[in-house]
Amino acid sequence: MRTLVIGNGAREHALAYSLSQDPQVTEVHVAPGNPGMAAVATLHPETRGEDAAAVVDLARALAPDLVVVGPEIPLVAGVADALREAGFAVFGPSGAAARIEGSKAFAKGVMASAGVRTARAETVGTGAGDADIEAALDRFGPTWVVKDDGLAGGKGVVVTTDRDEARAHIRAVHAAGNPVLLESFLDGPEISLFCLVDGPTVVPLLPAQDHKRVGDGDEGPNTGGMGAYTPLPWLPADGVQRIVDEVCTPVARQMVEEGCPFSGLLYAGLAWGHDGPAVVEFNCRFGDPETQAVLELLETPLGGVLSAVAEGRLAELPPLTWRDGYAVTVVLAAGGYPEAPVTGVPVDGAAAGDEARGVRAAGVAADPAGGPGLVSAGGRVLNVVGTGATLEDARDAAYRELATVSLPGGHYRSDIGLAAVEGRIQVPE
Numbered sequence: 287m288r289t290l291v292i293g294n295g296a297r298e299h300a301l302a303y304s305l306s307q308d309p310q311v312t313e314v315h316v317a318p319g320n321p322g323m324a325a326v327a328t329l330h331p332e333t334r335g336e337d338a339a340a341v342v343d344l345a346r347a348l349a350p351d352l353v354v355v356g357p358e359i360p361l362v363a364g365v366a367d368a369l370r371e372a373g374f375a376v377f378g379p380s381g382a383a384a385r386i387e388g389s390k391a392f393a394k395g396v397m398a399s400a401g402v403r404t405a406r407a408e409t410v411g412t413g414a415g416d417a418d419i420e421a422a423l424d425r426f427g428p429t430w431v432v433k434d435d436g437l438a439g440g441k442g443v444v445v446t447t448d449r450d451e452a453r454a455h456i457r458a459v460h461a462a463g464n465p466v467l468l469e470s471f472l473d474g475p476e477i478s479l480f481c482l483v484d485g486p487t488v489v490p491l492l493p494a495q496d497h498k499r500v501g502d503g504d505e506g507p508n509t510g511g512m513g514a515y516t517p518l519p520w521l522p523a524d525g526v527q528r529i530v531d532e533v534c535t536p537v538a539r540q541m542v543e544e545g546c547p548f549s550g551l552l553y554a555g556l557a558w559g560h561d562g563p564a565v566v567e568f569n570c571r572f573g574d575p576e577t578q579a580v581l582e583l584l585e586t587p588l589g590g591v592l593s594a595v596a597e598g599r600l601a602e603l604p605p606l607t608w609r610d611g612y613a614v615t616v617v618l619a620a621g622g623y624p625e626a627p628v629t630g631v632p633v634d635g636a637a638a639g640d641e642a643r644g645v646r647a648a649g650v651a652a653d654p655a656g657g658p659g660l661v662s663a664g665g666r667v668l669n670v671v672g673t674g675a676t677l678e679d680a681r682d683a684a685y686r687e688l689a690t691v692s693l694p695g696g697h698y699r700s701d702i703g704l705a706a707v708e709g710r711i712q713v714p715e
Contacts, residue, residue, distance in 0.1 A: 287589050288313040290348055291327070292335040292365065293356030294320045296617075296648035296669050297574035300581050301354060301588070302327040303641045308587035317344055321660060322647020322668065325639035335360045338368040345374050352377065352593050355550075361570050362388035366550075375596040379570050382546035386537075387553075387570040390435045390467045400540035402533050403564040405469040409435065412460045419456055422468055423449060429471035432456055433567075436464040443508055445471070472557035472564050475711050477518065478576045479526065479554045481534045482591065484600035485547045488535045490526050492516045492583060492608060494576040495706070496555075500624060502701045509624045510666060513702030514576040515614040516583065519677060520711045521558075529556060529563050537568070549595060560714045575669055578646050579613040582671050612680040615671045616688055616702050620649065621695030623665040630654075631662045634692040644671035644687055667693060678707045 287310050291298050298316060305311045306326040319329035333344045336359050345353055355366050355378035364381030378384075385392040390407075397404045410422050423430065430452035434442030444455040456466045480491040494516035500506035522528075533554055541548050553569035553576075581588070585607040594603040620627040627649070636645050637658055649664020670691070672684030681703050688698065705711050 287311045287351045287593070288315075288348065289352045289354065289589060290315045290317065290345060290350040291354045291356060292317055292341060292360055294318050294335070295357070295574055296646040296666065297572050297577045298356040299323050299646040299648070300578045301356060301572065303646070304581045304584065304588040308589040310587060311589045315348055315350065317341065320647055320650050320663075321652045322636070322638055322640075322645070322650045326641060336363050336365065338363065338365045341365055342368050342372045345369060345372065351375065352589065352596055354378065354592055356571060358384070358387050358569065358571055375593065377550055377592040377596045379548050379550040380546065383541060383548045384570040385546070386541070386548070386568045388436070390433055390567070391465075393568050394467075396537055396540050396544070397565060399544075400536040402536055403561065405431065405472050405564065405566070407467050407469045410456060410466040410468055412463065412465055414460070419453060423452060426468050426470060431469040431471055432459075433467040433469065434459045434462070434464050435467045445508070472559060472566060474557045474559035474714055475520070476566065477521065477525075477529070477556045477558060477563070478514070478573055479529050479534070479556065480572060480576070480580060481530065481552045481554065482595050482600055483534070483538050483548045483550065483552045484595050484598055485549070486535070486539050486542050487601045488530055488538050488552075489600060489603065489606065490530050490534070491606070492580050493518050493521055493526055493529075494580055495703075496573065496576055497699060497702055500619070500699075502699050507624055509619070511573070511575045511617065512619065512699045513614070513616045513669070514579045515612060515677060515680065515703035515706065516576070516579045517612065519706055520713060522713060525558070525563075525713075529554060533563055533565060549598075558713050574648075575615045575617055578615040578669055578671050582613040582615075582644075582673055583609045583611070585609055609673070611673055611675045612677040613671055613673045614677070614680040614684045614703050615646070615669045616684045616698055617666050617669040618688060618691060618693055618696055618698050619666050620662045620664070620693065621697065623697070627662070627665040628695055629662050629664065631694055631696070633660045633662060633667060636660060636668060636691045644684065645669075645691070646671065662693060662696070667696065677703055681707065
């Protein structure tokens with residue numbers, strides 16, 4: 287099986303690595319990719335993932351048996367549609383179905399029709415004046431959840447008890463040309479559940495928990511994610527099935543009913559409160575950094591799994607098998623991230639071919655001096671995945687390996703998964 291992955295982040299590195307370990311996969315290509323992936327895939331840096339015509343041209347040249355579209359921007363732009371129209375098997379939803387992430391208002395409508403629990407929400411359009419904004423803020427709080435109703439790379443959300451900060455984010459989003467969604471705050475621990483979806487058929491992967499804030503103790507601004515772990519020792523035994531039954535399956539069926547069936551990976555971000563799971567957000571693709579941890583424990587060869595979805599055979603797929611134990615991934619970020627990441631800084635102790643050490647590269651570039659190393663080229667530079675029989679063992683493995691990597695000025699959280707290890711996360715009864 288020849289495969290083509292679209293994207294260039296740590297998520298796509300994890301996908302490419304897992305595909306390279308599948309005995310049925312003969313070739314892995316990534317476009318555009320990053321130099322950290324070079325040992326497991328053939329890179330096509332000249333092809334931008336959001337350029338549908340260029341992606342289709344590359345696919346025609348490579349003739350892949352499966353194309354996996356990783357990031358949300360090309361999915362929302364309809365790259366999967368263009369590939370399907372050209373005759374390729376694609377893992378990734380249509381542009382119409384990708385609105386579940388691309389438009390939070392659309393997602394709210396689907397959930398309302400499907401009877402799925404989520405936060406109360408109100409749209410504040412770009413034409414709202416100061417009085418309209420103040421009146422909307424009055425209807426929410428004392429914790430305000432302010433979301434950019436568009437794609438913002440996981441950083442378009444502000445959760446704050448500071449009304450001035452909430453107001454400032456509304457104005458910043460409006461200045462960028464997007465409407466805002468104000469939401470009521472959902473309490474309870476957060477959960478990320480990936481589900482393979484093929485029309486009405488839903489197959490869950492392992493549940494994970496992301497750490498969005500930049501600093502230890504969940505301090506500082508939201509980021510694209512600073513680390514994750516899986517599975518969740520504090521989740522009720524029937525937790526995954528409840529999420530599938532109460533959230534993911536009703537949404538999948540509703541999208542079929544609305545004429546935009548979902549095919550690919552549906553990511554449900556949830557908060558588990560006193561009434562059970564409620565939706566914080568949906569994504570239309572594998573999430574980063576949860577993907578790195580979840581795929582590390584998947585035993586079923588990935589190529590066959592993704593192909594079954596792409597070819598409409600998910601209902602025929604045998605049950606997935608998983609390694610025992612836990613996986614933790616920790617993100618190493620560039621100095622200044624998330625506000626103003628510093629690029630061009632050498633990354634010592636990490637290079638292409640480090641997949642067995644758990645390294646998954648994201649914001650990296652080749653050494654401009656021509657050496658074998660990498661330099662920082664984005665905010666989240668790389669992450670390291672560790673596994674172990676216990677969550678504590680997996681944490682230790684990830685941080686032990688991360689200690690061998692040096693990025694001057696870089697930073698990472700030291701508490702990924704720590705609250706779960708210490709038993710500080712509880713599901714409300």
